Amino acid sequence: xTRRWVTRxxxxxxxxxxxxxxxAQMPPQFSADMQFTVPNSKIAxxxxxxxxxxxxxxxxxxxxxxxxxxxxxAGKNAYMLxxxxxxxxxxxxxxxxxxxxxxxxxxxxxxxxxxxxxxxADTTCQKAGTEEVNGRLCNKWQFTGxxxxxxxxxxxxxxxxxxxxxxxxxxxxxxELSNIKEGTQSxxxxxxxxxxxKFDMDNMMRGMRPPQ
Numbered sequence: 001x002t003r004r005w006v007t008r009x010x011x012x013x014x015x016x017x018x019x020x021x022x023x024a025q026m027p028p029q030f031s032a033d034m035q036f037t038v039p040n041s042k043i044a045x046x047x048x049x050x051x052x053x054x055x056x057x058x059x060x061x062x063x064x065x066x067x068x069x070x071x072x073x074a075g076k077n078a079y080m081l082x083x084x085x086x087x088x089x090x091x092x093x094x095x096x097x098x099x100x101x102x103x104x105x106x107x108x109x110x111x112x113x114x115x116x117x118x119x120x121a122d123t124t125c126q127k128a129g130t131e132e133v134n135g136r137l138c139n140k141w142q143f144t145g146x147x148x149x150x151x152x153x154x155x156x157x158x159x160x161x162x163x164x165x166x167x168x169x170x171x172x173x174x175x176e177l178s179n180i181k182e183g184t185q186s187x188x189x190x191x192x193x194x195x196x197x198k199f200d201m202d203n204m205m206r207g208m209r210p211p212q
Contacts, residue, residue, distance in 0.1 A: 028161055029053055030182045036175035049177070055190040070190050079192060087199045088192050116157065122146035131156060133165045134178045 034047045047060035054074040061067060068081040069091075078091040117125035128140045138156035145152055156166040166176045 028163060028182055029185050030161075030163060030180055031185065032177040032180040034058075034175055034177055037173060039172040050185050050189050052185040052187070052190055057189045070192070072190065081192065081196065082199070085199075086193070086196050088196045089199045116141055116155070117143055128154070130159075133176070136160070136165055136180075138165050 029052050031048070031050045034049045035045060036047065037045065047058050050057040050059075054072060056069075056071045058069045059066070060069075066083050068083065069078065070081065071078045076092060080089045080091055082088065115125070117123045123143055123145050125141050125143045128142045131138055131140055133156050136158045137160070138158050141155050141157060143153045143155065152170040154168045155164050157164050161180075161182065163177070163180065163182075165180075166174075168174045
């Protein structure tokens with residue numbers, strides 16, 4: 001395992017999650033296949049998503065290696081699991097260091113499907129029509145933000161379930177869900193396995209700094 005792979009993997013995961021801020025704001029629990037595009041990254045174009053209310057699990061790979069992101073809004077925690085090494089990294093405080101601004105992780109909370117931007121600071125939204133996406137009739141919403149933490153984006157939200165099916169961000173990031181299966185997700189999906197050891201990211205980052 002190299003420093004280059006670790007830092008690039010962390011960066012890709014953070015960019016991916018920032019690019020889909022509405023994806024995990026819905027009350028229904030579900031699993032789905034996800035296709036996405038993250039500009040200027042080596043992250044895979046597909047992933048498996050598990051949404052368990054306050055918790056989210058994304059399974060994908062970076063530079064040919066599997067990796068898993070687990071986020072918990074209630075505890076404000078985020079972890080990257082490395083299955084090949086049976087190790088994990090605590091990314092709860094990494095957003096600001098890797099991306100250069102505050103509040104880098106998605107804001108996990110439920111929202112009003114009839115007015116998705118309700119309660120979102122510095123954000124307005126406007127309905128832009130109705131379209132069918134992967135067999136689901138969706139309302140198309142355009143979001144306009146006033147700062148870096150509230151970027152402009154377009155989101156297609158399923159009229160029946162309220163689940164966001166497709167999203168397009170102003171920075172070129174895009175995602176789309178298919179094979180959606182609604183239902184309670186196992187709590188084990190959002191836990192760090194007992195046989196995983198913690199990887200010291202702070203020591204690795206210190207080792208990358210040039211001599212003073």
